[in-house]
Amino acid sequence: MRTESDSPPHRHYKWLVVGGGIHGVSIASRLIGEGIIDGNTNGNNSLLIVDEQQELLYSWKERTRATGMTFLRSAVGFHLDIPAEGLRAFASGYGHNGNKQKQKQKPLSKKAKRQSKNNQHRSKHGLGTSNGYPNAENPDTTTVGRDYQRPSLKMFNDHCDNVIDKYKLMDFHFRGRVESIDVCDEDGGNKPMPLRVVVRNSSGVDADANASGGVRESPPPGTTIVSADNIVLAVGNDDPAVPEWVTHLTSENNGYNYDKSIYHLLQLPNGDPPDAKTNPLYKANTDPNWDDFDRHEPRHVAIIGGGISAVHKALQIASKNSRDEKKALVHIVSRHRVREQQFDTHQDWMMTQQLAQLSLDHGGKGLTKRQRKFGMVESPAERRRIIAGERIPGTVPSYMTRAGTNSLEKAMGEGSISWYVASVARASRNNEATGGAQTASGSTYTLELTNGETVGPLDEIILATGLGKKVPGNRILSPLAASASLPLGPCGYPLVDESLLWKPRMGSTTTSTNIFVAGGLAELELGPSARNIAGARMGAERIARAARRRTASR
Structure with a gap:
């Protein structure tokens, strides 16, 4: 540098x-x-x-x-190198370790043999292996997803x-x-x-920063x-779009978001956008681990927004339920129902x-x-x-909504994710001094929605409202x-x-x-x-x- x-x-x-x-x-x-x-x-x-x-x-x-x-939404053909097949060639040799120890394996069933044969074909063509994960969505063992060859x-x-x-x-x-x-x-x-x-x-x-105004020579x-x-x-x-009600909510704490319980997904941990001095939300989230969802559980979270980023985050949080006894409940608040579309623009x-x-x-x-x-x-x-x-914003591809064990459809069916078609009419923060119910994080938020429903008490509010216009x-x-x-x-x-x-x-x-x-x-x-x-x-x-x-x- x-x-x-x-x-x-x-x-x-x-x-x-x-x-x-x-x-x-x-x-x-x-x-x-x-x-x-x-x-x-x-x-x-x-x-x-x-x-x-x-x-x-x-x-x-x-x-x-x-x-x-x-996994990316776009196909393996889109990358930053010059050769059209650059990422595909990189994928063909990616993750192969010649020092892996050979282990004795039990005889394979017919189904496992078919899966192994498919994996050999996929590996030959640089597509990774599915290893039993629906839609090949296990990032630890798969390099390229099955549908549209997404890296x-x-x-x-x-x-x-x-x-x-x-x-x-x-x-x-x-x-x-x-x-x-x-x-x-x-x-x-x-x-x-x-x-x-x-x-x-x-x-x-x-x-x-403290210099007086005027033209410098x-x-x-x-x-x-x-x-x-x-x-x-x-x-x-680079400026995340922050709803007006968030500014009012954080202003109750003299403009500070002390426990980082309200944050924007796209705000950089060390970011300092031009309007940082006027937007109180930006005064938090300087810790690299600010989005660590193990901070307190059980966890009640509201995610504002209904696009791919909102669903990515909701599924990440909900996936903890299958590996942890503690329950996480995610409430997605979106102005529209799930808009299923493979890409945000036509191919x-x-x-x-x-x-x-x-x-x-x-x-x-x-x-x-x-x-x-x-x-x-x-x-x-x-x-x-x-x-x-x-260009259609706020869409979610089918591999996230319907496919696999970690899909939106499955999580909603199990009750770990709820989807509200509404906007936030009013948000309030309660604490022990005001008699509000407490959650595991020690702070409580309640959202009153435009459809008449109320969401809360909440540990966190995560904004997935995209970038400014x-x-x-x-x-x-x-x-x-x-x-x-x-x-x-x-x-x-x-x-x-x-x-x-x-x-x-x-x-x-x-x-x-x-x-x-x-x-x-x-x-x-x-x-x-x-x-x-x-x-x-x-x-x-x-x-x-x-x-x-x-x-x-x-």
């Missing part, structure tokens, strides 16, 4: 990637892997990845861990680490947060102008200034250029009909309407768009070309800037799957292709 001393003010880079998550890592890997930039880290100014977390993919790993996810989270993360090591991406990581991006004051003619980037170092985030303490020829904005929306939106070319090579049509039609739509407002209609990175995006005359759609998202390049408006004083976008910021070009892992591959392909073309034209 680069430090402040490694990056003195005004050091210049060929490429600067803002964001070290799924999209940033995918793009950086492809730029190096395809030879667009030099991957040699010794004195190399070809790449800088700016992310405020201590390691790349930190947010992804922490959030998936917190939800209790064991286990552990294997996927190990493959991500392998990719990061392969391209030495940690050597290009600078820990900090981009505060501003400006076009350098240079007369570049028709050439793209370099970009000036101010980065607040994570080690000195609060260095000027020089960089504030704890910042680093660099410049770059090309910038990729691969930022996400037709996930066709990458690499897969499209393979399709053409084998007599297929390449990009799907949905993608081709979307590409012909000129109106940004119409594109946004299509995205809103095709703001434009990702809007804090730096809006000023940059205004200063460099970069066009935005009516929804506030960048209007980019097919290579995801954000070009200045026609007739503006800024002739050209090499600013690319990825992830959610690329939605108006890539479509509904832009935020997914498939979208990360699509974005990396397009940016790398644009870079290759530009190099070839010189």
Whole structure:
């Protein structure tokens, strides 16, 4: 990892990637892997990845861990390396230990022989084995799920680490947060102008917290200034969506959530979102083990939200009942009934250029009909309407609802999970001083729902309400768009070309800037799957292709 001393003010880079998550890592890997930039880290100014977390993919790993996810929703074909079969090849050799001791086995029954034969076939094709677990959902023994060949989270993360090591991406990581991006004051003619980037170092985030307002003539303490020829904005929306009633509930304790009994699944353990000083919920949850559900049992929990994260967490808690005498009761409060759907967008939106070319090579049509039609739509407002209609939030795949011994259907049938179709009308906290009933945790919550039902007493309230609806990175995006005359759609998202390049408006004083976008910021070009892992591959392909073309034209 680069430090402040490694990056003195005004050091210049060929490429600067803002964001070290799924999209940033995918793009950086492809730029190096395809030879667009030099991957040699010794004195190399070809790449800088700016992310405020201590390691790349930190947010992804922490959030998936917190939800209790064991298998990904997407297929094994979507990953962060360049080869289309990269994760499948990794899976074929994953978890095999040549030092395992051989044990004497009893003769197999006919059923066991059939299962063994199936497992041999699956192992041969890199699909893992089911070992008797319905739907192959045991992450300890299975690498890829049976349906849609979904990788286990552990294997996927190990493959991500392998990719990061392969391209030495940690050597290009600078820990900090981009505060501003400006076009350098240079007369570049028709050439793209370099970009000036101010980065607040994570080690000195609060260095000027008490400074008075006003314009500074020089960089504030704890910042680093660099410049770059090309910038990729691969930022996400890191602010968890918190219902208004939660703010009122925590305000009863002077704004503090002392026992961490109310928390958001997607709030990072050490996270400090921009509005942390105004949202009392964020003042808790700094302990890495804040979601440890062994803290107190029996346990009565309400989970707010009805999507895949809510169900993941509910099943994780309920699964304890089969291994522990203590009973956990989970109450899911959702505005809708269970919405069963395999993916949150149709698979037709996930066709990458690499897969499209393979399709053409084998007599297929390449990009799907949905993608081709979307590409012909000129109106940004119409594109946004299509995205809103095709991307369906709050859905849960059937392998979680109906399949296997650890399914939502089974848990609800046994009474360990209840589902309420309602919103929270009012939440209250009782204690011994007010005569409220006490639970094992020593604190009591009661939820009054809009359907007239009451849920409580509760030990904990877990928010699975997703992330906010703001434009990702809007804090730096809006000023940059205004200063460099970069066009935005009516929804506030960048209007980019097919290579995801954000070009200045026609007739503006800024002739050209090499600013690319990825992830959610690329939605108006890539479509509904832009935020997914498939979208990360699509974005990396397009940016790398644009870079290759530009190099070839010189």
